Amino acid sequence: MTLEKYLASLKEGIINLDFGVVVKAATEAMAAGVDPNAAINEGMVAGMAVVGDKFEKGEYFLSELVVAAEVMKEGMAVVKPYLKGSSAPGLGKVVMATVEGDHHDLGKNIVTTLLRVQGFEVVDLGIDVPTDKIIGAVKEHQPAIVGMSALLTLTMVKMGEVIEALKSASLREKVKVIIGGTPVTTEFADSIGADHRAANALEGVKKCVAWVASPERRQ
């Protein structure tokens, strides 16, 4: 098989949400000595870009985004051991968390995967994360962005608590804060002093990319 064919299989496998095709193509490509960075960027990431386009056009739904991300994860597991040293320079760090009291992580996990696809290093703190743990992670990892999600009106107020804690720890000016989740409105984001409310996973990721690419980039 030629390089082009390996890359096309990886790309199409992602677009068609086909676990078997991607794992097989990744395995064969690595055995054939294909550059792992090419397999990732020109194969799988290119496939994810098409999936993203389809999502934006309404041809694909959240379920397809989730599955595509999972297919890519399995492909990456094959390719990763072949990566030597660091790949292309990353876009920076993001600390992600579902706030305390909330166990919903679907949106957060999709954003996490898409951020990684874009080249961010994501520190995913998981679900039901207490405020002090988020602050601790910001101190430790010094991210450019903090992302928080909540699905309940009962728990979304915790996002405001985190922002206040960032201020108290003199960290607020060092990070951008993006929040998301079904009940989270722009009005609410403004009221707690967040920088942005993500309308959906793709829009949120685009905003993060724009932040780090802009002259305003903090870090």
Place this chain on the structure above:
Amino acid sequence: MTEMTRRERILAASRGERADKLPFFHWWRHSQVGWAERECRNRGMGMAWARPSYTVELRDVDVVEQPVMVEGVKVLRRTYNTPVGAIYLDEKREPGTGEWHGMRSWRDVSPWQTARLVKQPEDYEVLKFIVEHTEYTADYFPLEQAKDWLGEDGCVVDHHPHSPMQTLMIDWIGSEGGRFFIHHAKYPDLVEDLYRAISKSREPMYEIAARSPADVIWCGDNIDGVLVNPRLFERYFMPEYEKMAKPIHGQGKLFASHMDGRVNVLKDLIAQTPLDIIEGLHPPPMGDLPIGEALSLWKDKVIWVGFPGSIYILGPEATKKHTLELLREVVPGDRLTIAMSTENLVSNENLRVVTSVLENADLPLTGEKIDRIEKSLG
């Protein structure tokens, strides 16, 4: 028109008939029993109470519950032992769980499942055994009792669980980390086989519901178009609604489903369902389908609105403004009732401000009437 009771009001609107006033009510499971709730009920707020019409028995399945520690967190583990294997779920319970309404905690939070029944492909066989050994028996006492207690103060609905695919998506496989979608893509045969088994096992439950003393049979389906996309809705939800509706409509009862998420993407498909009541529909900013648009699109359906919690959080003034805007959007106000919340508790202040607007919402609503209500509020 003679003044209707709260029950008559809710049911008239639910049948598509004109009520004397726009019905509004609090769900029993979210109500803050006390002075504000009493005051609002005296001012016209009804009560809706959801109770089951059946009991469930598992044959040849041994269920054991015990507290265990998982990663430093105390959870309640429920293990189902069957002849074909065992599966378990873990539940995290907040303080007050079981001591408030139903299983809810002091903060009105239901127990969290931190580990779902389905974790790996082998679990499907065990779960299918459980499903095929589940028996439903009619037990109308909870509904009869609630009807007796509530009288004309409100409406008792027969509460049914998530429909079969939603049971898998939300309860048994779970959507955390996208697990349901991944299983559906990786193991479609296992997921579909279990779906069919649940659908089959629920048939007696639908017959029991149809013959229950409740006027409304309510499937607590928690539909959100972001999770239940149109392809899934059309393939797994619409046929099940058809199946449920047959005996329910055969007995002259109303059929409702809880659709409290972002359903804009499903609006044309929802229009094709045999549902009489779309319950829990949240207007923007929490939902993404304006109530006025939904009413004009679903001509043969009634909407029980769920007041959006993301407005409540902005305080009584924002709540008042939103309620008045909602009235203006739904003029003349037919085929509509408003629930104070379908999500969690409402503050006394917000409960009173919504009541202040709705207690004078005589039907048919007009722009002038709504202006008068607004003026009376100062």
